[in-house]
Amino acid sequence: MKDTVNIKINGIPYEVEKNLTILEASRICGYDIPILCHWDHDYCAVGSCRVCLVGIKEGNNTRLVSSCSTTIFDGIDIDLLSPLVLRARKTSVELLLSNHSKECQQCPKNGNCELLNVAKIVGADENKFSGKTQDRVIDISNGITRDSSKCVLCGRCVEVCNKQQGIGVLSFKNKAFENVVSPTKDLLKDSGCIFCGQCVLACPTGALMENSSIKLVDEAFEKKKKVIVQVAPAIRAAIAEAFEQKIGVLGAGKMFSALKKLGFYRVFDTNFGADLTITEEAEELVERIKNKKVLPQITSCCPAWINYMERFYADLIPNISSCKSPHQMEGAIIKSYFAQKHNLMPDDIFVVSVMPCTAKKDEIKRKENKTADFVDVDAVLTTREIIFMIKRAGINWSLLPDGEPDNDLIGEYSGAGAIFGVSGGVMEAALRTAYFKLVKKEADILFFKDVRGLQCVREATINIGEKDIKVAVVSGIKNAVPLLQDVRNKKSPYTFIEIMACPGGCINGGGQPYVKECFFLDKNVRNTYIEKRSSILYNVDEKKKIRQSHNNEDIKKLYNDFLIKPCSELSHKLLHTTYSKKDKFSQ
């Protein structure tokens, strides 16, 4: 059978692969079609927004169909150009605008808004229609803010939360004009939301956004606090996208220069905190293995996973590493060790974490994370928020020199810390150190390469000394369920499991720059960006002389001068935390 079909677009013949949708075939032939509700192919493709309408000519008639959900067939005569088609698309957008609170000037989504983008493409008149508008519900939770009046009911978030993440917080409710997308119990915080922010990445409009903390940071500057910033490993893999319109550029150097220009008292790298986490977490693992305590040990640095665990798998609490996440650890060290050495009071310091993550905004409010008398981190900004602040300050990215983070007690980091941002990175980093502790010599770097990869579930068997241990790496919270069931039923073959809520890990976190097909020339961008971002971090690791957390000199110094040893009493007080069973439907 033939693998291609003959089609016509605007009367011009083309031969293309069969089984493509009209949208895909048109793009291959060099025609773009505006889309709004269409998202990743495996998820939504029902064509509910009616923005991608095209005509199929049948004799003298033209049938309108949604190009994202209709498959081409031999002899199809596609019309992308007639007034009928163009008017239909325009009408769909104008109708959406008539039911939308149009506040583009003050909307944080402006610049990345797909509704605004299609409105421009189809030439919509925002005042063409008017009438009743949907009720406005503004739901501000610890991680995410939802403004129902900007929702276009595309259903992307519903699909992502249900099918990709397997959580099911959001659903369609009511029929006809009253139809809305809303959390099952009206508010996100009551509906089991874990704040992973994957829905935020999918939303075409400003209906789902991170809960902004920019104001908090501005106020801290105004109050003349010593505002110290730390940046997560994953940020440098994506921040340049916002300035250079392409994916796969390391943004570390310019990013550190930009942060210094923003006036922070110190600019630190959370990579240091990652090394500290590994030192503690590997010690914990070694101790569990040696003393035959509860295994598998499961990582704890993803707060969305922790939220999920406390709601749905609280019986596994003994398996979860008691380590705080890297930025919390670094915050605690800044407000204790760093503060003492500089004669500062914890209260004078305001720690800002720049994170790829919306769940970290919720994490810093956990009462379990409060160390002694201070909170470790005062505000979390997403990658998108720091991009906003850099642009607001008028800093010209292209003229920035390459800079370094400050090196002041906190500074040095290893390649192991750098790969924390990608799924499998925490595992690999921890294994490097655990191996050293158990076998008393360094393992070859490539020894653990089996834990790398793009699949959402990976396993590897590692020979440590005399025995083999099995480990697993999972990203995308839904993929963890079978493994967690095994742990629950005491059937798990693994010694150590890494879980990240976002597919691909933090490089694809809910606070990262949007990767929307409509804003990139390469329409294949959604299939490749995770790989591109992760290879940036592996490159950082490769270029580092020091590849293991336990060889980080500043970490060694921190233990000598302050913490004494990994998992000491003081480190437990500052760097470890506790978990508790939470009601499925409340915070």
Next chain:
Amino acid sequence: MNTIDNIKEVKAFIDFVANENCGKCTLCRIGVKRLSEILNNVINGNEDIEQKTALELGNTIKLGALCDFGKNAANVLLLIIDGIFQKKEFDNTVLTAINNFYSEFKERAVTGTIGKSVEFFIDANKCKKCSMCSRHCPAGAISGVIRLEPFQINQNKCIKCWTCFSVCKFGAVNVKK
């Protein structure tokens, strides 16, 4: 001449289609709503609405709505527009069209089986592999090989619009309520 009953009937229809569609697609959810607002205003003598806007919107919905509910509703609304602006009365054409619409869609809409709570299956023994359903399915949910393999519905993509059920000439599409 319009009787009071005629006007009542027409208004009830306009409210019915505006309130009972499944609310999934833009053209029907917001489009039919806007059209109903326009027409109610005219019927109530409140406003002088541009006929052209109403006609254009009606025609777009008729062609571009996701499923037959919205398309047919717009068809009837176009007759109502014609009744208001051209004929200046609602004659039997309008009333018959309304009743035809009801007989096809009222039960589905009122019982909420448009858009949800039903499942469609193709009976492989009855399917003549003609591809009629898959060519009409607005969600691209039906696959099969013409003349060779019976057609099947992907339940994850199906939007419960009843189109396949209506277009299959061989009664091969079954509904499970």
